[in-house]
Amino acid sequence: MELRHLRYFIAVAEEGNVTAAAEKRLHTAQPSLSRQLRDLEVEIGASLFTRGARGVELTDAGRAFLAHARVSVREASEAVQAARRAARPPKPVFSVGFLTGQGTGSPASLGCYEASCRR
Amino acid sequence: MELRHLRYFIAVAEEGNVTAAAEKRLHTAQPSLSRQLRDLEVEIGASLFTRGARGVELTDAGRAFLAHARVSVREASEAVQAARRAARPPKPVFSVGFLTGQGTGSPASLGCYEASCRR
DNA sequence: TGGCCTTACGTATGACGTAAGGATG
DNA sequence: CATCCTTACGTCATACGTAAGGCCA
Numbered sequence: 001m002e003l004r005h006l007r008y009f010i011a012v013a014e015e016g017n018v019t020a021a022a023e024k025r026l027h028t029a030q031p032s033l034s035r036q037l038r039d040l041e042v043e044i045g046a047s048l049f050t051r052g053a054r055g056v057e058l059t060d061a062g063r064a065f066l067a068h069a070r071v072s073v074r075e076a077s078e079a080v081q082a083a084r085r086a087a088r089p090p091k092p093v094f095s096v097g098f099l100t101g102q103g104t105g106s107p108a109s110l111g112c113y114e115a116s117c118r119r
Numbered sequence: 120m121e122l123r124h125l126r127y128f129i130a131v132a133e134e135g136n137v138t139a140a141a142e143k144r145l146h147t148a149q150p151s152l153s154r155q156l157r158d159l160e161v162e163i164g165a166s167l168f169t170r171g172a173r174g175v176e177l178t179d180a181g182r183a184f185l186a187h188a189r190v191s192v193r194e195a196s197e198a199v200q201a202a203r204r205a206a207r208p209p210k211p212v213f214s215v216g217f218l219t220g221q222g223t224g225s226p227a228s229l230g231c232y233e234a235s236c237r238r
Numbered sequence: 239t240g241g242c243c244t245t246a247c248g249t250a251t252g253a254c255g256t257a258a259g260g261a262t263g
Numbered sequence: 264c265a266t267c268c269t270t271a272c273g274t275c276a277t278a279c280g281t282a283a284g285g286c287c288a
Contacts, residue, residue: 001195002121004253019267029255034269036253044199046206051268053262061206068198072191076120079187080163087165087180123278138242148280153244155278170243172287 003076005040006069008033009048013066017055122195124159125188127152128167132185136174 008026012033015021022030041048048062058066094115099108127145131152134140141149160167167181177185215232 001199002123003191003195004121006195006198017267028253030267031256031269031271032254038269044202046202048202051261053265053267055267059206061202064205065198065202068194068201072122072194072198075187075191075194076122076125079125079184079191080120082183082187083163083165083167083180086183087163087178136242147278149242150244150246150281151279157244170286172242174242 001040001043003073005036006073008036009040010066010069010073012037012049012056013058013062015055016057020055120159120162122192124155125192127155128159129185129188129192131156131168131175132177132181134174135176139174 008021011021011025012018015025018034018037019030022028022033026033037049044061044065046061047059048065049056050059096113096115098111098113100111101108127140130140130144131137134144137153137156138149141147141152145152156168163180163184165180166178167184168175169178215234217230217232218227219230220227
């Protein structure tokens, strides 16, 4: 079982229709999607949908599966986001130095502004 | 990105060693595992490990990724368990009927014991 | 130089698209 | 009979194993 199966399953569960899910959401051929659903059900050992002439409907097992599948897919996506955030280089800082007190007779002194980069 | 990538990554992160993870936990060839890790890093766009002569070590991005990856894999597994539980047929009941009052002169009456099946 | 990771390459598993078939209202 | 799902099949992507190469103590 792979994330692809979960993504496919979720799309079909939400559309209630294999054909529509294939075309509108997954941009794949419908028979291929049907095949993946069947593979998933075989691996689990339970039917996730009841097939009718108007589309598909979730079984009890399908509803139970859906809740966890959504979390799994969301966490996988979160993992990527979190890794990308963590990999960002430390905030760059833009520094500007300047001299004050020029031409006043008193000794010049050094000033500095630092601007942190907004992410 | 598929669950396989997450499972591979977790095994390597926990072993701290690609070779050991391949042989002891994933039962696959080590170069193949290396390749999958690289693919994962490319897709994420960040390094997850620092490679050294003694093995691999997680980067900050790797640690951030690991936490979510574990949840994702666990939920996928939970989804299967939950679906299988929900698909179980309703508890079977074993019923025994019997007649009482036989041979007492009074009319017989029907009794019944039911035993539910322990799961 | 020995352990560990990577690159290179041939093989094969399986995911996909197209076409045809069956079921249901 | 129109809609939707399934089966069948050829093609192609890619995951895997084997072999060779590079890197660092």
